[in-house]
Every structure is written in structure tokens, then in C-alpha cells.
Amino acid sequence: MALTFEDTSRTARAGNRTIHYSEAGDPSAPAVVLLHGSGPGATGWSNFKANIDALAQHFHVIAPDMPGWGRSDAVTRSDMDHARSAVDLLDTLRIDRAAFVGNSMGGITTLRLATEFPERVSHVITMGPGSGSQPKLFSPAGGLSEGMKTLVAAYREPSVESMTRLTEVMTFDSARFATPELAAERAANATAHPVHLTNYLDGFAQGGPIAKWFRLEDLPKVQIPTLLIHGRDDRVVHYENTLLLLAHIPNSRAVLLNRCGHWAQVEHAEEFNRLVIDFISNN
Template identity: 60%
Template sequence: MTLTQDAAARDLTLPSGRQIRYYEVGEATATPVVLLHGSGPGATGWSNFSGNIEHIAAAGFHVVAPDMPGWGDSSAVATKDMDHDVDLLELLDTLGFEKAALVGNSMGAHTAVRFATLHPDRISHLVTMGASLGKSFPRSLFGPADGPSEGLKVLVKAYRDPSPENMRALVEIMTFDKARFATPELIRARSDAASARPDHLRNYVEGLADGAPIPFPVDRSLIPSIDVPALIIHGRDDRVLHFETSLWLTTHIADSRLVLLNRCGHWAMIEHADEFNRLVVDFLRASAGSNRPGPSDN
């Protein structure tokens, strides 16, 4: 049976008092995998990972995909008050996860990398897609010399006005094969989801001066200290964040490997869902050592 959004949806209150909506599938005793969405308008744990949650859970993992505060059906939060590291730590504690594999797209990848540097005892594996390091990244060699990329400009425009027209432009620039993925259904769903939370839209736009959507930097000097297995995935045709960020991460994380996908934009988990699911499941299983529990250890 195909998993539905309503069937997977859960809600909880963090110790901070913030409300979190998350999507959960899998046996409670299985190895936890947390999927972290990106920063686009209308982005949620479900919209980013609906094609991955059930598959990864079926491979023997306990999958959780939260809407981070400031997105989806979770609490609104101003950019200046945002700290996804604290939110994620409280989520793991509340769910009783001693450790979890973190799988992040774009902003979610930034959150996962930062968390790995600050809480190395709470992460078992690191997977990034279309990774962003925000202002922590050295001066770009291949992206814009200064200012946002083409894709980020379109993203901000859609935050200011989440009309179907602007959402179409956003989905088209996020994907390589826009004829296949920029469907009326997806465009309308993203537009409706964004418009349903004007507080999130307003906070994002007002927070641009404070560094939205990533006001909390990664300390680049700590990235070489990451000692968990890392899988770095990036689309060769990403027009939002250039794959040089992933090359840099692979260079500086010792136990890492890079998969660069041709004919792929910023949403590898959507455009190449079958390959993405296979890569993640195989990676989690293969790198589950004696001190890093995998599904067989539960």
C-alpha cells in the first residue's frame, strides 16, 4: 500500500515549546534516519521526501522527516531566532534517538553538516544533497563571484509572491528535466502549501537581512573533524548551488565519497528517486560498522 501523507504525519512539542510536524515510517527499534528538507517556499519533510520515506523504511530503517520550525506545519520563527541545531537536538532527544543518520538537502545538508561538527556523538552517518554551507563556504570558483545564484534569486522571488507562475519558475530551475517534473500538480501543491503559511513567508522575507534561510554558520575548521561515514550527492546541472561545495566537502571529510549525477538539478531525491534511494540504503548498510549500528543490530 502506498504511504499517504496523513498516515505518516505526527506532531509533538519540543522542550523549547516549538511545535513540530514530522512524518514517520518504520519499526521503532530500527536504526533512525532523519530526512532534512531544503529552504524553498512550500518545502516540508513530505514535499521533499515523499518519494523516499517509504522505500528507506522498507529497507529496515526508522525514518523521520520533520518540517523544521519556519516551514510547513511547524511553528513560525523569525530568522534571528532560528537555530536548527537546537531544534534537531531536541527532536532526537524527544524521540529517544541516541544517534541518527542525517540526510539533508540544501539547507538540510547545511544543518546536517553543522550538527556533525557540534554533536559528533549523536550522528551515525551523514548524507548531503545539493549541499549548502552558506557564507561559511570559501569564495566560489564557478558560481557567482558575489551575490546569490540564478536559482536563489528565483527562490526569493517565490517567497515574495508564491503565485503559480513564480512556483513554476522555481520548480523549473530546481530540476533538470522541467518537462517531466514541473507538473501542474506539483506547482499547485507548492503554491498552496506556501500560501497557507503567510507567517513563514513573511518571516523569511523579513529575515533576508539577518541571513535567511541560514543565519547560523558552519565552522569550516571543524569539518575535517567529522569522522562518520559521509555520502555526498550533487546534481551536475544544479543551478541553485554549484557542485563545487560538494567537492570541497569530499576533500575535507576523510571517510566520504561523492556521487555527481548528470542530468540532475538541485533535487536529486526527486529527479532520480530510485537511484537516490538505492545509494542511501546501500551506503547506510555498507558503512554500518561494529560501533555504528545498522538495521541488523536492532
């Protein structure tokens, strides 16, 4: 029987934050932490429910709602430090090291962990993170991508209609994956915690909701096995960001998926799960 949200739902005090997370698998198995993206209504469960069950057959899986999202504590831009919160959660759960799997914003946090807390990270896996403010060949000059414009609009008006547009731009095969059920779920998640919406938009007005990024110049020092996954059809973060990361991280390899948008773990769930299981088990 497939795992449900209720089966996996947990809450813990981590540092000075209360963090909600989904947990599955054998606690004695290698730990894998799944970090969600920054969209309105994003949670650990909503971003990774197509993956948790399969990964839990091999690993101790933890999918937190990061501070500022879901059922976890609210944070302002100046107080948000997801890398520190992730380490605090590991401490609370008495986990020394974990493989970190991060989508978009979660990938940015994963790369920060690799550069700032490498002793806590066994493997790095990212899907569609940005690479910072470096010049790029294909990205829009001086402006937001189509996907980011849609994401911010959904923060300002977190209706089912806005979430429908958001899920459509996040996926390549929107007829299959941008379902009415998903849009309704994301709208319900977002409107249940209006303070998260306000804090995100306030942070966006201050120069971006994520104040702390990794530094590109630190990545060549990273020796942690790294797998960079990206959709060729990503309309939120162009795949050239992953190519730039690949060029900077010595022990890395990249997988570029055709007919895939920003949510590789959703659109290509079976392949994604196989890639993650094989990479962590054999590196």
C-alpha cells in the same frame, strides 16, 4: 499500498517548539532523519515523498517540517537553530543516534550536527548544500545563483506561476518533474503559513535566512561516514560546493549525478534510495 501524508503525519513538542513530522518504518530499526531545503512551501513530506516509502522498508524514517516551515512553529532568523531543534526532536522521540539526510538547507543543518553534536549522528548524507562564503571557481561572483533568485522571488509572490518557475529551476528534466500538481502543492503549502514567508524574507534582508552555519575549519575533525550527493546541473548550489566539502571531510565520498538539478532525491529517486540504503547499511 504506498504511504500517504495522512498515514505518516505526526506532531510532537521538541524543546520549546512544536514540530510536525512524517514518520514511517519500524521504530526499532536504525533511525534516519530527512531534512528538507529552504524553498517556500517546503516540508518534510513534499521534499521526500518519493523516498520515505522505500527507506521505511529498512529504517525508522522521520521527515520533519523544520521550525519556520510547513506545520511547525514559526521562527525568526535570530531564533532559528535547526541543529538544536533536530536534537530536541531526537530527545522527544527517545532516539539516541540517527543518520541525517539533508537537502540544501537541510544539508547545512546536517553538517552542523556532525560538527556540534557528533554523538547524535551515525551517518551524514547531503544533497546540494552550500559550503559557506569561501571563494569558488564557478559560482557567480558577489551575487545569487539563478535558482536562489527564483526562490526568493517565489517567497515574495507565492503564486502557482512563481512555484512553476521555482520547480523548473530546481530540476534538470523540468518537463517530467516540474508538474502543475507540484507547483500547486508548493503554493498551497506556502500560502497556508504566511508568517513563514514574512520571517524568511525578513531574515534574507538581514544577511540571509540561515544565521547559523557549520564552520569549514571544523569539518576535518568529522569522522562520521559521509556521503555527498550533488547534481551536475544544479542551478541553485553549484556542485563545486560538494567538491570543497569532500576535500575537508576525511571519511567522505561524493556522487555527482549527470542530468540532475538541485533535487537529486526527486529526479533520481530510485538511485538515490539505493545509495542511501546501501551507505547506511554498510558503513
